[in-house]
Amino acid sequence: MNPAMHLSSNGAYGADCIAPGRLDITRSATLRPMSELLNKHIVLGLSGGIACYKAAELCRALVKQGATVQVVMTEAAAQFITPVTMQALSNRPVFVSQWDAREPNNMAHINLSREADAILVAPASADFMAKLLHGRADDLLSLMCLARPLDRVPLLLAPAMNREMWSHPATQRNMAQLRADGAHVLGVGQGEQACGETGDGRMLEPNELLHEVIKVFAPKPLLGKQVLVSAGPTYEALDPVRGITNLSSGKMGFALAQAAALAGAHVTLVAGPVALATPFGVKRVDVRSALDMHAAVMAQLPQADVFIATAAVADWRPAQAASQKIKKDGSGQMPVIGWVENPDILAEAAATERALKGDVFCVGFAAESHDVLAHAQAKLARKKVPLIIGNIGSDTFGADDNALLLVDAQGAAEWPRAPKTELATRLVAEIAKRIQRS
C-alpha cells in the first residue's frame, strides 16, 4: 500500500490525503504529459525503399516526443528522400558516408553508435537485412549497426518490401537469424503496395513505429500479465433506430489499455461503441449493449490477472426492444417502456472464485456528480473490489484530462488533474505494485 493512501490509526487523513467534503478535483491540468522518449537519443537509419517517405513523419513524431534524432541514410535511401528533408525535420546534419570528414576522429560509425540510446532502421530493406545478417559493413549505416554496443543499444528493424520479397524463404530465414542475434525485427503492415500488388510487407505506419520505440524504453511492471479492460458507453436499443446511451468517450479506458500494453501486459479491451483508434498492441473486442459487454468480459475473465472496469455501463435496458421503429400514435403520450436491470459486470467479476482467491485484481471506476469519496467508498464495499477510482463524470466524459480519487479499504488519495495518458501510466504502475504485494 502506498503510504500516502493510508488513513492514520485515529482515522485522520495524512498529508497527501483528502478530507471528505473538501474534494477539489476540478483544477486545471498542471502536469506535463510523460514521455518515455524525453531526452532519448535515437539514431534513425534509412535504407533504400519507397517507404522512406514515412521516415519523415516518423522523425517528426520522435522529435515531438522529446527525443533527439540523428538520421543516417544509405546512398540508396537518398534516392528516395533527400537528406535535406531529413535534416530539416531532425534539426541535425544527416550522415550518409562512412568517409564523412565532419567527425574529428573520422569514425562516424563509432561515435554515432556510442551516442545512441537506440537505433531504428526504418525502412529496413531486404538487402539491408541480408547484409546485417552476414555482418557485412560496407556503408556507414551497416557499419554503425555492426559497431553498436550489443548490451546497451537496442537495434530495431522495420522491414519494408514487396510481398513476394517478404514471404521469400531467404527473407524469413534472415529475419529469424537477426532476431536470434538480438535485433528487434518488427512486423509489417498488410495492404496495397507501391508496386500495385496487395499483401504483407508494407512498413508499419509512423505512429506504430513510434510506439515500438516507446515500448523499448517503457518500464515493464506488468510483463507477461493478462489485463482485461472494459471501456466506453453501452448502447441499449429501444427500437432499430433509437437507444439509450451515455457520454462516456472511452478515452480513459483506451489510455489504460495502451499503458498496460506498454507495461508489458497482454491486453484485451472490451469496447462499447466509440470511434477511438485501437491502442497499439491491444486486442479489441467491440460490443454494443451491456449484455454484450457482460458476455465478452466473462469470456475473457478466466485468463485475466487484472480487470479494470472503466466502462460506463447502462444500469437498465428496455425489457423488450421493438423490432420496428416505435411510431407516435397521435395521443401525445410517450409509449410506456418496461425496464430490466443489467448485470453488474464488475461486481460479478469480483465475486468469481479466482477473484476471491486473489488471482484476478479488480479495479472499478465511479463516475459521480457529487460526494465522490462517499459514493466511491460505497461502491468499494458494494462491489467488493480492492480499488475504486472516483471521478466527476461531467468533468471527464470526452475530456483528454481528468482528476482521480483512489479509494481503497485504507483510505483515499487524490491525483490532481493531468492528461489521461499520464494518469493511465501512473495507475498501471500503481496496480502493478498492488498485485506484486498481494
Ligand code: CTP
Ligand atoms: N459497472 C459494471 N456493470 C454495471 C454497472 C457498473 O461493470 N452494470 C462498473 C463500471 O464499469 C465501474 C463501476 O462498476 O467500474 C461503477 O460504475 P458506476 O456507473 O459509477 O456505478 P453503478 O454501479 O452503475 O452505480 P450508480 O449508477 O448507482 O452510480
